[in-house]
Amino acid sequence: MDFRFTEEQQRVIDLCKELAKDFRTRAPEHDLNRTAPEENYAILRESGLFGIAIPKEYGGIGIGFLGYSAAIAELAKGCAATANSFNMHANATGAILQHPDIPENVKQLVVDLAIKEGKLMCTSVSEPTSSSLLATSYTPSLKAEKVEGGYKLYGKKAFCSMVESSDYVYLYGHPKGDPNPQSSIGFLVPIDKGRMEGVTIYDTWNTLGMRATRSNTVEYDGVFVPNELVLHQTDQFLNDFIIRGANWAFAGFAAVYLGVGLGILEYSSELLTAKNPKGFSQPQAFHPDSRRRIGEMAAELHAAYWSMMYAAWYSDTYGPSVETFHNFLKAKHMIAAATSNAARSATIANGAHGLFKEFHLERMVRDASTAPIMPPNIDACADQIGLLTMGLNPSEACPPMKVEEPLFVPTVKEEVNS
Structure with missing residues (x-):
C-alpha cells in the first residue's frame, strides 16, 4: 500500500485548499439566503476542475479516486455546500467514464461537454419515496417511454443538488411496462439550468444544513432525451x-x-x-x-x-x-x-x-x-x-x-x- 500522492494529485489538492479559503468568505451569505454559489462553480470551471473525475486517457485531470477524495475534502473545509454539490458533477462524469457498458462515443461526448464546452452536470438518483435506510427504495420509478429518436421521461426526482445550476442531469429511469423493478436506463438529460420544456423545479430546500446545495425536487413531464444521450440499460440497478x-x-x-x-x-x-x-x-x-x-x-x-x-x-x-x-x-x-x-x-x-x-x-x-x-x-x-x-x-x-x-x-x- 502506498498512499503517497503523485505530483499531479498534490497540485489539485493544494489548488482546492486555496479555493476553499475564497469559498469560505461567501459561504455564510449563501447559507443564510439559500442561494446557489454560482460564482464558485465558475471558478471551478476556470480552474480546470470540471475534468477532476475524468481519466487522463480521455483528456481529464486523471488523479484517481484517491486524489479526488483528498481534494474534495479540502474544498469542503471552506464551503461544504459547494463541495457537496460539485461532487455531483464528479459523480456524473466519473461514473459515466468508468462504466463498462457505456459506449466509447458516448463517453467522449460527455468528456467534450464537460471539458471543451464547460458544461456543469449533476447526478439525480433519489426520488420522493427514497429512503437512505433502504437501498431497494432507490430503484427508479421515473418512467422512460420510448419515442422516435429517443425517450420521454415522466416522474419526479428529489434531493437534486445543484440541479438549477446544471446544464445536464445524470439519472436513471424505469422502462415503461417492464415488470422488473430493477430494470433501468441511464440518461444524460439536457436540462439547461431548469429551462427545458417539460422540467419543473420545486423550491423545497429550506433545511438545517447544506442549505446552499439547493437540493430541490424536479418533475419531468415529457422532457425529451435524444438517443445519443441514452447511456446504457441494466436489469440489476442496485448491483x-x-x-x-x-x-x-x-x-x-x-x-x-x-x-x-x-x-x-x-x-x-x-x-x-x-x-x-x-x-x-x-x-x-x-x-x-x-x-x-x-x-x-x-x-x-x-x-x-x-x-x-x-x-x-x-x-x-x-x-x-x-x-x-x-x-x-x-x-x-x-x-x-x-x-x-x-x-x-x-x-x-x-x-x-x-x-x-x-x-x-x-x-x-x-x-x-x-x-x-x-x-x-x-x-x-x-x-x-x-x-x-x-x-x-x-x-x-x-x-x-x-x-x-x-x-x-x-x-x-x-x-x-x-
Missing part, C-alpha cells in the same frame, strides 16, 4: 449503480463529510487557542476538558481519514468489487460517526462562542448534521458491513419491513469487475 459504482455512487459524499469533520477540528482548535478566559494567563485550549475533546476528535477523524484513503486506494488499485464496496461502507460509517461526534464536541468545547453565525464553526456544525443520513444511512452501512464481514450474501437477508409485493433483490455478485 450496477450502487455496488459496482460505489466510489462515485456514495463514497464521494463520504469524502465531503470527512472534510467537514476535519474543518470542525481545525477551526475548533483555532477558537480554543485564541480564547483567553478572564483571570487566566493561558488560552482555553489548555483546559483539560478542551484537550480531551480535541484529542478525541483528532483520533476519530484521523482514523476516518485513513479508512477513506485506504478505500479510495483499494478502488483505484483493484477496481469495482464486493470488497471495494465493503471498504467504502466502512469508511462512510466511520466518517459519519466521527464527524457527528466532532460537531457535538466542538459545540461543547467552544461554548456559546461556537453558536454565533459570525463564526465559521456554526455553519459547519449544521452541515455535519446530514453526515449520518447521507446515503447510505449510517445504520444501513453498519447493517451491510455486518453481513459482508460475516461472509453473508445481503440478498439472502429478509427485508427489514413488510413489503407491498414480492421484492426483487439482486444477488451481490463478485463479477462486478467484469
Whole structure:
C-alpha cells in the first residue's frame, strides 16, 4: 500500500485548499439566503476542475479516486455546500467514464461537454419515496417511454443538488411496462439550468444544513432525451449503480463529510487557542476538558481519514468489487460517526462562542448534521458491513419491513469487475 500522492494529485489538492479559503468568505451569505454559489462553480470551471473525475486517457485531470477524495475534502473545509454539490458533477462524469457498458462515443461526448464546452452536470438518483435506510427504495420509478429518436421521461426526482445550476442531469429511469423493478436506463438529460420544456423545479430546500446545495425536487413531464444521450440499460440497478459504482455512487459524499469533520477540528482548535478566559494567563485550549475533546476528535477523524484513503486506494488499485464496496461502507460509517461526534464536541468545547453565525464553526456544525443520513444511512452501512464481514450474501437477508409485493433483490455478485 502506498498512499503517497503523485505530483499531479498534490497540485489539485493544494489548488482546492486555496479555493476553499475564497469559498469560505461567501459561504455564510449563501447559507443564510439559500442561494446557489454560482460564482464558485465558475471558478471551478476556470480552474480546470470540471475534468477532476475524468481519466487522463480521455483528456481529464486523471488523479484517481484517491486524489479526488483528498481534494474534495479540502474544498469542503471552506464551503461544504459547494463541495457537496460539485461532487455531483464528479459523480456524473466519473461514473459515466468508468462504466463498462457505456459506449466509447458516448463517453467522449460527455468528456467534450464537460471539458471543451464547460458544461456543469449533476447526478439525480433519489426520488420522493427514497429512503437512505433502504437501498431497494432507490430503484427508479421515473418512467422512460420510448419515442422516435429517443425517450420521454415522466416522474419526479428529489434531493437534486445543484440541479438549477446544471446544464445536464445524470439519472436513471424505469422502462415503461417492464415488470422488473430493477430494470433501468441511464440518461444524460439536457436540462439547461431548469429551462427545458417539460422540467419543473420545486423550491423545497429550506433545511438545517447544506442549505446552499439547493437540493430541490424536479418533475419531468415529457422532457425529451435524444438517443445519443441514452447511456446504457441494466436489469440489476442496485448491483450496477450502487455496488459496482460505489466510489462515485456514495463514497464521494463520504469524502465531503470527512472534510467537514476535519474543518470542525481545525477551526475548533483555532477558537480554543485564541480564547483567553478572564483571570487566566493561558488560552482555553489548555483546559483539560478542551484537550480531551480535541484529542478525541483528532483520533476519530484521523482514523476516518485513513479508512477513506485506504478505500479510495483499494478502488483505484483493484477496481469495482464486493470488497471495494465493503471498504467504502466502512469508511462512510466511520466518517459519519466521527464527524457527528466532532460537531457535538466542538459545540461543547467552544461554548456559546461556537453558536454565533459570525463564526465559521456554526455553519459547519449544521452541515455535519446530514453526515449520518447521507446515503447510505449510517445504520444501513453498519447493517451491510455486518453481513459482508460475516461472509453473508445481503440478498439472502429478509427485508427489514413488510413489503407491498414480492421484492426483487439482486444477488451481490463478485463479477462486478467484469
